[in-house]
Amino acid sequence: MPEMITNLVTRVARRRREPVAVQALRSTAAAVVSYSVALRLSDEPSPLTAPLTALLVVQVTLYSTLTTSVRRVNAVVVGVLIAIGFSALVGLTWWSLGLLILASLVVGHLVRVDEFVPEVAISAMLVLGVGQVTDTAWDRVLETVIGAVIGLLVNLLLAPPLWVGPAGAAITDLASRMSRLLDHLGEEAPGAEPQGPGRVAQAAARLHEARRLDNDIAQVDAALRQAEDSLRLNPRVKEGLLFRLVLRTGLDTLEICAVVLRVACRTLTDLARARPDGPLFDAGTTAALQQVLRHTAIAVESFAQLITAQVSANAEQAEARLAGELAVAREHRDRLADLLLAATRARPEHWQLHGALLAEIDRVLDELDVETRSQRLMEELDQHARNRPTDSLRGRLSTRLRAPRARTVSRGPRSPRGGSPPTGAEPSG
Template sequence: MHLWNGKGPRVREERREDRGEWATSVAQLVKRRREPVVVQALRSAAAATIAYVVALHLSPEPAPLTAPLTALLVVQVTLYATITTGVRRVNSVVAGVVVAIIFSSLVGLTWWSLALLIVASLAVGHLVRVSEFVPEVAISAMLVLGVTRVGDIAWARVLETLIGAVVGLACNLVLAPPVWVGVAGESIEDLARRMRQLMLRIGEEAAGRTPASLAAARLHEARRLDHDIVEVDAALRQAEDSLKLNPRVREGLLHRVVLRTGLDTLEICTVVLRVLARSLTDLAKEREPEPLFDPQAGAALEQLLSEVADAIVSFAVLVTTDVSHSAESAEERLAAELTTAAATRDKLAQLFLEGVQRDARHWQLHGAVLAEVNRMLDELDTEHRSRRLLEELDRCTREQRERWPRLTRLRANVRRLRMPRRNRRPASRRSM
């Protein structure tokens, strides 16, 4: 007993704590490995390695680094971007090699021929429409022109580029790229919650004595929401690309339209919120040091902004929800919140009318506040959203039919073949 000195249980407890921390770390690692960023890093590394191994056996170059570089660039975040990037990159390399072969047979490598080569390569890059890979045309031309065995090097560079592009595309087909809809949905919900917090602060301050400086500060916060809109729009564009040509996604067009129209609605609400903050700022300047509204009207406005803020968050949850049951509950909650907010708006309108009858000063600002809140309620209305969805779906479907008529006919034939025989439309027969 004297040898342990009472430390045995303590050591065992420390070991259990270490095992618990280790298990927590492993759980976090397993959770993180499913994140789109981690998945993308692993896919890119795997594609580059496989492309390098394949190029070692096929390319005459001792270190064919063009193949893994191409695979790394081709394996983009989405399958749609991968295909378009692969095609443009192969075109840029081939165009650069052709320009280099022409220059090597005519003038060779001098300082003035190098300048002409760069100008010609950049011009050819714009002609073949390789987009962001225009500098790659000049790079390929310079690398090929700077060696003695132009033909061998040119062939090796084209071969390595093709290997990298094929391996990158194969990796995207075998290991489907991550779908970034979840990330875009989180961005939309975060934007809605930031709008809610700002509206709550505006409502609390409008119910009491609001200095003009404080109202102006809230106006600047509303203006900064424009930067958040830009970030959310970038995340949504990435999500839209991840839904295109992705074998794991069904009804990708519907998902894209739902998210895009949802962000459009939030963007309109952001603009209206900025205008509302401007109206309250002007009112604070006119009435300082008096309160902005009567006590009853101020309390009603605070309640109304709180209800509209909750509706904005419910709307964001609705447009980012995939499961039909959850979407129905979110739509019911949004409808109930909008009904409550409409009743509070009517109450506030009556209070404003009574206040204007007693004191007609600044009546236009009171009316502007009411009109701006009413505009947000109209944008969040479920019927308005349904009409917007149908219009956008019709527009996108019409554009697809006009852009790819053969693909549209092929899809229609496939769907018709998949239908049960009794549901198929009978072929027209000539009357006897």
């Protein structure tokens, strides 16, 4: 019994530190405080506009709160001004109501209030529908301002949660899905059973699995955008730009790898359809391909651990593991290139598919390379540093990268048979 109580208390305490729980508490506090203040300052008996504004304003990040506050207040003021103008010219009839709504929606788009365009029409209708238009109008503006100000104060006094952890977890989960797909491709080796229509269906199933990664990338991108907003204007973060660049460039790399992986699945599907009755490769070629896929799968997971190092704090271990797995994968890739060359000489009709498969493997390995990641980070940092001096940030970034060329295992000469694509060209899908 005491152990159960201890576990329950631990789970509750952990929940209190989660971003969702923190956000719920902050929003509730802002709504209650804004309603209490509005009761004293507004003439309305139930000034619910103030807590409603506070709920909408207190977003998950301080940056979103500031931008939402401006748009929300702007929408209400514009709606009130439109209602005052209509009340001075016409009364409330069906045609004036329709004209009011149309004008409010059009003006809302013109003043760029984004998601609060309906709020312009709502404010105008609520104000026009009462008898004392002027008093009600300015009471609504006052309540909106109270809710926006209280929301900002709550975000300043109670620091918004950082969403770097959930974004890092989303990136890690995406890498795990890609790694599992690579493992499945290796387990279902192209030289093994089943053969015939069953093997074609199996390869097509993996192709659909690779295509589903696009939806996963979209979800991770949304989580990363939320994390990037939480780092902006946050007093608890000293190197927000560095964190944003590391996570964003890492996700870009995984997205490229997902696209190339989907193309590789298409290549294997085409090979299965081209050879429905016999093995795609001999036993040696199949074993080499399995090893390449297996070590690439481990490298993808290590890359995800590396780019989320500010969350997991295992950067050096992940980088060493990544470099080692890439080196082993390249060794098996070179052996696979020799075996595919021999197979192409025996059956030249599939040389294009063999070359495409090697090129796709090369592209994934090159994208995951530590040197490529460091170069991409420095390019992004240079782009952000054009408008402001960030020499100290660049120095910290260079120190954190720790000259990866010195620690990266030598790649050795690349086999000329693989036809590795240029590193500057990205696949289009």
